[in-house]
Amino acid sequence: MYSLGDIVRLLLYLVGLIGFGAFNAAYLSLLERKQSAWMQLRRGPTEVGPWGLIQPVADGLKLLSKQILLPRDVNVPLFLLAPIMVVVPAIVSLVTIPFSETLVAHRYNLGLLMIFSFGAINIFALLIAGWASANKYASIGAVRVVAQNIAYEVPMLLVVIALVMVTSSFDLVEIVKQQGGGCWHWNLLKLGANPMMPASFLIFFICMLAETNRAPFDMVEAESELIAGAFTEYSGMGFGLFFIAEYVNILIGCSLATILFLGGWDCPFGLFPGPHWFLIKMYALCFTVVWVRWSFPRTQFYGLLNLSWKILIPLALVNLLLTAVMLKLVP
């Protein structure tokens, strides 16, 4: 089924993607620090390298050189498994992300489903991390992550289902191809298919923030309440892996939003489409994610669930119905 060439190509892509993921995790953390500094009248990292550019390397080295502490009561195998479980699916999800029509590690006709199923492993990993830590704050964090992700996966999937009804494909490359030729073809502005498209993009973006446990929905960490939540007992690279996974998940979330709503590698005015447009859109979304984090306080836990069950899910259902009706009316 696969030739040797295919396998070699896939392996090369995998190495490249791991590098891409790690590089982005490192430099998104620098972006986070720099951007928060700009917002807060500070200067951010300046000491390591010019303009603090080597700072992520220093951070990585520091984390690598730290001892991985195993507190007395932890469930050792699970405690050590959790960081790996959180980072591997994150990297694997990158495999089906198309950066351009040809620049995709493995084009898979159920790519969208695959990303969501790998994304679900993240919840298990955090639950295991919290539970195996044998720490009360970590346990509270673990319970929160489950309730939060159940609440947010539902509206997110409802929005995506509506989108799949419009595109009638799970293939990410196909979804982007349908949006080619300028920003008025993007799903975000396909008001003919569904007038609620901008709203569904907003729902997707909010759910993405909640899925990746980013502020203002960082219930799992909730520094001022739970110290570090599910990660309280982790040290060294154990913590580092959670950190990397958080940023890779943001990357995947922003890539998905770009692919599903913003036309992937398509140029807004129909000129020179290519991976650079994909990256520009994706990093603009990443910038927004960081911007939101440093602008808002954390929501309450029940506020979060209320937002999901009382506002987002009804909206997403209306969106789904509307899409179905529109599909029948405007064939």
Add this chain to the structure above:
Amino acid sequence: MSTDAQAIHHESFIVNLGPQHPATHGVLRIKLTMDGEYILDAEPIIGYGHRMHEKMGENRAYAKFLPNTGRMDYVAALFNGHGYVCAVERLAGLTVPERAEYIRVITCELNRVASHLLWLGAFLVDLGGFTPLLYCFDDREKILDLLESVTGARLTFCYFRFGGVCNDIDDTFVNGTRDFVKLLRSRMPLYHDFVSTNIIFRKRCEGIGLLSADTCRRYGATGPVLRGSGVAYDVRKQEPYSIYPKLDFKIPVYPECDCMARYRVRVDEIVESLRIIEQALDQLPAGPVMAPKVPKILKPAKGDCYFNVESARGSFGIRIVSDGSENAYRLKLRSPCFSNMSLFQEASRGMLLADALALLGSLDLVIPDMDR
């Protein structure tokens, strides 16, 4: 104990919030009995920062206790000193020159603004928003610069002396303060846009952490906590001292009893304090800043005196019993934080952890003031 019985029924668990926890701003420890995320009981365990300030006040000459006053409520250090010098002056029958009184009020109100700004930032950090803290610190830094230029310290001020203040203020300070008042006025809309109207902030504060006026009264809570519960009690108005009767200012009161009311009280107090500072600067008389002939070793006549000042956190009271010697026979401190904190156990019962921490933040606790 009833909580033990509940523990068996509900499979509740005990969490030690502190002494090292990001939300307690110091070494406060709260023993939480929790059922899931609901708090069944919150028992504050205090005293980690106990320094026996009262006993120290009884073991040393009056003047030697002055630096201690700056180390209790270190965020609003001038108020403690103000209370202490006023009490001793009343005992010893010293009169303070008017200029010194004005300087005391100006510096105290600056300190109140600094303290409220720090609280504003720290409260937002408790709620998970980090950015406003840096803006508050930026403004607070300017106050500290001003105060440093006259008091020589940036945090643990020891500026007031029996019979006056130790340093006269100059034109640089007066002009700098006027500039600062203008600057902070222009910054207040920024805080309103960024914080007061933030939807998540409002959701986390409105209707959260209700403290009835009755609860506040029973525990002796004062300051913005009491005024946020609709009681217009402010020592500056109720038992006027210093030059406050000559100044025109309002006492902000909000009847909602929630965290938002306490937030609004403090923000309005910043504005009122700026008004007080401006008026005091306008009326500032010339003259000496120390009373003549204050003895080096003060020996007040036998007597008993209680003096109350409105600190940034509430009513700070100090009682001194003198037996005629150079040391106080008894020195009792009433710290506002201690009373404000004591209502937490009752008020937090049945609350969710996140909301309880919002309530804890809105009480504006300074742990060394509580532990003394």
